[in-house]
Amino acid sequence: MNGFKHNSEENYIEIIQRLVKTVVLLLLLVVALIILNIVDLSSPKIPKKEVIALATEKKDSNPINTDTLHAVAPDTALLADEPNSFQIKYGRLLISNTSFYFGPKGTIAHLSNGMNCQNCHIEAGTKPFGNNYVAVASTYPKFRERSGSIETIFKRVNDCFERSLNGKSLDTTSKEMVAIREYIKWVGKNISKREKPKGTGIKDLLYLDRAADAEKGKITYTLKCKSCHAENGEGKLNPDGLGYQYPPLWGKHSYNKGAGLYRLSRFAGFVKYNMPQGASFSNIQLSDEEAWDLAAFVNSQPRPDKDLSKDWPKISGKPVDHPFGPYEDNFTEQQHKYGPFEPIATMAACEREGDPDNMLCRMPNVHNAVRQGVMLHDVLEEYLVEFSPVSPKIEGRVIATDAPSTLLTSVKGVNYQFR
Ligand code: HEC
């Protein structure tokens, strides 16, 4: 019994000693916290008014204003004045009658599927919003994510030979390739370097708030396209068989799965301002919905494959509507092909006090930023109270060039790093 009493006295002393130690430690901690806080206050910190905003990479949705159309190619009547007019004219012929020279019965070589460049680059690549070449000379050579390299005009032309014409590349030293380049340079001769005026290339359409619907597209196809492009999308050959009166939209003679038109946004933007034949930006015959649904229908039909293993070396550089994974996000190939694209293209970002509304996390020209009226730090702290500890997976769709990759955000008073 005594032994037990003795022991419990010792225990009391020990407990008191421990208590004193704890109190001292706590006091030290409080002092440390106060100091830290003071240090915190005096150092430059994240602006207080950080709010979450959602922004979409959505493209210019303004209706086309014909007054601001600058995508005007030079008048062919002026061609004769050019010192290399012969070369330019030859280039134009190669664009408008590609099949005659390089098709399955081509007079120079058999390199391509029988389509003409002009089938997709309307009026030999001069029509506003007709996928024209007006801004090619001004923007090439340029870096392209698809190849992960700086591309010349030659490389870009051969891309279309290999994909859109489902064929082989053209020798870059041939007089035909040089003529094509000289023609493309002439088409863009009025545009200053690095400029890309309105009306060049293909116009981006607004995303639908649903997935594009191939079934609906099929109905529109029957009503508005089948008369020319035929029941099975095979088009109609010219009587001489050297080119198409109506080019194919799918099947073995059409563009392959590596071609630009295989992306729904390219197809929809192209057909909206160019099809049915005769349509243009001032004579639109399809609604946005029809254009997207047609893209879904046509691009769900069979067509030639292409080895795409070397494309998009940087996965994060893939456009939202590239239908082949892997992706850096968790959306499926199905959604990357048909949409809805809005959720893929939308991201959360924070706005810093003092920045204009179209500037998020130092990204300029952000469209459709929507303020959520919430402080990013409040949300995270609230979340952490309930779910700590966490190990979130950083998607990596956005890369901060001036912060370590392990940094998610800088929330005060949290002792672990995000990895
Ligand atoms: C089946 C349709 C199709 C055919 C045929 C086609 N192209 Fe293309 N071409 C495209 C699409 C789609 C793009 C990408 C446009 C975009 O993304 O804005 C493109 C882009 C280009 C570009 C870059 C345009 C720019 O502004 O950056 C050049 C140059 C080009 N094509 C040349 C040619 C040549 C030369 C031929 C014939 C040998 C040809 N294309 C045949 C569909 C086609």
Ligand code: HEC
């Ligand atoms: C009156 C005939 C006609 C109708 C109707 C028509 N097209 Fe075309 N389409 C053409 C011609 C001709 C071309 C080639 C343009 C050129 O060479 O100038 C073409 C080219 C195309 C191309 C690019 C070349 C290719 O074959 O890939 C696409 C895509 C296309 N049309 C889609 C459509 C869709 C979708 C519809 C229905 C909304 C449609 N077209 C209705 C005549 C027509």
